[in-house]
Amino acid sequence: MKTFKSIFTAALIVGAAAMATAPANAAGEVENPSRQSWSFAGPFGKFDRAQLQRGFQVYREVCAACHTLNRVAFRNLSERGGPEFSDSQIKALAAEYRIKDFDDKGEPIEREGRAADRFPRQFVNADAAAAVHGVAPPDLSVIAKARGYSRGFPLFILDALPGMAYQEHGVDYLAALLMGYTNPDDLNWNRYFPGHAIKMAKPLSADQVAYTDGTPTTEAQYAKDVSAFLFWAAEPKMEERKRTGLNVMLFLLVFAGLMYFTKKKIWADVH
Amino acid sequence: MSGHSTYVPQSAIGRWFESRLPILGLMHGSFVSYPTPRNLNYMWTFGAMLSFMLVAQIVTGIALAMHYTPHVDFAFASVEHIMRDVNWGWFMRYAHANGASMFFIAVYMHMFRGLYYGSYKAPREVLWILGVIIFLLMMATAFMGYVLPWGQMSFWGATVITNLFSAIPLVGEAITTWLWGGFSVDNPTLNRFFSLHYLLPFMLVGIVILHVWALHVAGQNNPAGVEVKNVQRDTVPFTPYATAKDGFALVVFLIFFAWFIFYVPNYLGHADNYIDANPLVTPAHIVPEWYFLPFYAILRAIPSKLGGVIAMFGSIAVLAFLPWLDTSKVKSASFRPVYKVFFWVFVLVAIGLGYLGAMPAEGGYVIAARILTAYYFGFFLLIMPLLGMFETPKAVPATIADAVLAKHGNVVMNPAE
Structure with missing residues (x-):
C-alpha cells in the first residue's frame, strides 16, 4: 500500500512537470488511414483464398506494369497458407514469364519460367527503372510491412495487447492509399500520401480487371484485394505462425499452471 | 557464503571424478x-x-x-x-x-x-x-x-x-x-x-x-x-x-x-527497416530501438554534439559509481519513505525520456527532455548523496526471519534461542 502511495505521489510530480512543458504535437499533416476488417487480422486470422487470388490478378494486370515482386517465387502462390493456386496453374503461370539464364555453354539465354523461379526483374537496377518511370517504383514483396503509421500515444500501446492487437497498419495504409485519389482534377494527388503529391498516378478504376467469381469490380474492392495479396506476399508464413502460436500458448498456459502449483507446494512449509 | 563444498557424489564414478575435477x-x-x-x-x-x-x-x-x-x-x-x-x-x-x-x-x-x-x-x-x-x-x-x-x-x-x-x-x-x-x-x-x-x-x-x-x-x-x-x-x-x-x-x-x-x-x-538500406534517402525520423530511446533523448537534449555524447555515455557510466553516491545506511527503499518517492519519480522520468526519444527533437519535446535529463542526473548526483544524510529511515528488521514473520502476521514471534 505504502508503495502505491509513493508511486501515486511520484506520478503527480511528473504529471505536473509534464503539463508545464506540454510539447506541441506536430501531428495533423496527413490523416490516419481508416481501418479495414481483414480476414487475417487477430490471433485466429486466416487469409481469404479467393481474395488473395483476386488480389494477385489485380497485381498482375495492373501493378506489375511497373512494380516488381522479386522476393516471391511462383511456387509460393501454390503453397499452403497463401492463394493456394493448383500446381498446374502455377506451372502454366510461370511458363508465361521469360527468365534470363545461361545455357550449358555459358551463353546467355531466355527460357520459360519454372515454379521455382522468382518473379523476374523488369530493370537491371533502380537507376534503369527511374530512367523510365521518373522514380524507381518500389518492389512490392515486403511493402505491406515497409509502410505503416503510428496511432500515437496512448493508442499505440493498445495495438500490442491481446484482444486489441492491431498489426495491420501497413495494409490499411496501402488500401487507403489506393482509394485516396479523391481529387478528380489531379491524378497525382493522394489524400493519404505524406505531402499529397504522389508520383504514381491513380492506378485503379472500376471494371478495369475482370473478376470471374462475381465479386463487384469496384475500385475499393480492387484496392482491398490487392492490399490483402500484398500482405500475404510480405508475410507468407503468417498462418503457420499463428497456428503454431496457438499450440505454444496452450502448452505454456498448462505448463505455467503446473509450475504454479509445484512452487506453491514446495514453498508451503517456508511461510 | 557458499564456503568450501561439502558435496559428496552418490555414485562411485561421481566420487572418482569429483576428486580429480570438482565440477559436480x-x-x-x-x-x-x-x-x-x-x-x-x-x-x-x-x-x-x-x-x-x-x-x-x-x-x-x-x-x-x-x-x-x-x-x-x-x-x-x-x-x-x-x-x-x-x-x-x-x-x-x-x-x-x-x-x-x-x-x-x-x-x-x-x-x-x-x-x-x-x-x-x-x-x-x-x-x-x-x-x-x-x-x-x-x-x-x-x-x-x-x-x-x-x-x-x-x-x-x-x-x-x-x-x-x-x-x-x-x-x-x-x-x-x-x-x-x-x-x-x-x-x-x-x-x-x-x-x-x-x-x-x-x-x-x-x-x-x-x-x-x-x-x-x-x-x-x-x-x-x-x-x-x-x-x-x-x-x-x-x-x-x-x-x-x-x-x-x-x-x-x-x-x-x-x-x-x-x-x-x-x-x-520499425516499418522503415523493411526498406532496403539506401545511402541516398534519409528517413523522415531516425529512431533507434525502443530500449535505447531514453539515452537517445539525453543525447539530443544537450545543445552541443560533444556535450550530448558525454551526457549519453555519462548516463550509463554514472551507474557504476552508485555504491559510493548513495550515502544511506539503509539498503532497502521499503524503509526509506523519501527515497521511495524519488525512486518512482526516476522510473517515470526514465519512461518519459523513452517517449521523448521517439518524438522529433523540436520545440516542447526538447524542453521536456532537458528537464527530465536534469532529473536523471540529479537523482544520482544530488538526491542520492544528500538523501542518505537527511532522510530518517524507518526501523529495519533485525534479521530476514523477522521480516518474513512480520509480513505474515505473526508480528512478535521471537523464536526461543
Whole structure:
C-alpha cells in the first residue's frame, strides 16, 4: 500500500512537470488511414483464398506494369497458407514469364519460367527503372510491412495487447492509399500520401480487371484485394505462425499452471 | 557464503571424478545447496530470465548466422530468404529480434530492482559494476545486431551512432573512419559489425559467469536489505525453492515472449527497416530501438554534439559509481519513505525520456527532455548523496526471519534461542 502511495505521489510530480512543458504535437499533416476488417487480422486470422487470388490478378494486370515482386517465387502462390493456386496453374503461370539464364555453354539465354523461379526483374537496377518511370517504383514483396503509421500515444500501446492487437497498419495504409485519389482534377494527388503529391498516378478504376467469381469490380474492392495479396506476399508464413502460436500458448498456459502449483507446494512449509 | 563444498557424489564414478575435477561440487554448490534469502519476492526472478534469454539469443543467433549473408548487396535479401525459404526461419528471426527486446525488458526490471532495494551497496559493489559492464556489452551487441538486416533504420541508425565518435576533439574523425573501415557506413562496416555481433555475446557469457560468481560470494540482497545472519533461519536452499519459483516466473515470462513472436512480431520494430538500406534517402525520423530511446533523448537534449555524447555515455557510466553516491545506511527503499518517492519519480522520468526519444527533437519535446535529463542526473548526483544524510529511515528488521514473520502476521514471534 505504502508503495502505491509513493508511486501515486511520484506520478503527480511528473504529471505536473509534464503539463508545464506540454510539447506541441506536430501531428495533423496527413490523416490516419481508416481501418479495414481483414480476414487475417487477430490471433485466429486466416487469409481469404479467393481474395488473395483476386488480389494477385489485380497485381498482375495492373501493378506489375511497373512494380516488381522479386522476393516471391511462383511456387509460393501454390503453397499452403497463401492463394493456394493448383500446381498446374502455377506451372502454366510461370511458363508465361521469360527468365534470363545461361545455357550449358555459358551463353546467355531466355527460357520459360519454372515454379521455382522468382518473379523476374523488369530493370537491371533502380537507376534503369527511374530512367523510365521518373522514380524507381518500389518492389512490392515486403511493402505491406515497409509502410505503416503510428496511432500515437496512448493508442499505440493498445495495438500490442491481446484482444486489441492491431498489426495491420501497413495494409490499411496501402488500401487507403489506393482509394485516396479523391481529387478528380489531379491524378497525382493522394489524400493519404505524406505531402499529397504522389508520383504514381491513380492506378485503379472500376471494371478495369475482370473478376470471374462475381465479386463487384469496384475500385475499393480492387484496392482491398490487392492490399490483402500484398500482405500475404510480405508475410507468407503468417498462418503457420499463428497456428503454431496457438499450440505454444496452450502448452505454456498448462505448463505455467503446473509450475504454479509445484512452487506453491514446495514453498508451503517456508511461510 | 557458499564456503568450501561439502558435496559428496552418490555414485562411485561421481566420487572418482569429483576428486580429480570438482565440477559436480561446483554445480551443486552454485545451484542446489546455495542458500537464498527466504524473503525474496518475484523481482528476484529476472536473473534467471536473463540467463535464459542470453542462451536463447545465442542459439537462435547461431541458427540465423547459418543463413545470413553479411554483404550490403545480399544482407536484406538473405533475411527475407530466412523469412520465406528456411524451415522455421520466420520463427528464428522473430524470436531473435523480439528476444532482444525481452532481454532488455528483463534487464531493466533487474536494474530497477537493484536500484530500489539498494543491491549495489556493500558488499556487492563489484557485483553491481559487473552488471553495468554487462549492460554496456548488451547495448553494443543489440546495436550491431540491428544493423545486420541492412534496412533503412539499420543503415541510418548505424550512421547516427557511429558519427557520435566524430565529436571527440582532434581524433574524432580518424576514429570514425577507423570504425567504418571507410568514409561512410558501408560493406566493411557491415562485415565487422557481424563479426563483433557474433563475438560479444560470448564475452557477455564470460562476464555473466563473473557476475554470478560475485553474487555467490556476496550472497543475494533481499527485500529487507539486511544480510543473512543465520543460514538456518534466514535462508532456504536454491533447489528446490528458488528453482521452482524461477521456473514458474520464467514460464510466465515465456508466455509474454511468445505473444510477441507469434502474434505481434513487428510491433517493436520499425516499418522503415523493411526498406532496403539506401545511402541516398534519409528517413523522415531516425529512431533507434525502443530500449535505447531514453539515452537517445539525453543525447539530443544537450545543445552541443560533444556535450550530448558525454551526457549519453555519462548516463550509463554514472551507474557504476552508485555504491559510493548513495550515502544511506539503509539498503532497502521499503524503509526509506523519501527515497521511495524519488525512486518512482526516476522510473517515470526514465519512461518519459523513452517517449521523448521517439518524438522529433523540436520545440516542447526538447524542453521536456532537458528537464527530465536534469532529473536523471540529479537523482544520482544530488538526491542520492544528500538523501542518505537527511532522510530518517524507518526501523529495519533485525534479521530476514523477522521480516518474513512480520509480513505474515505473526508480528512478535521471537523464536526461543
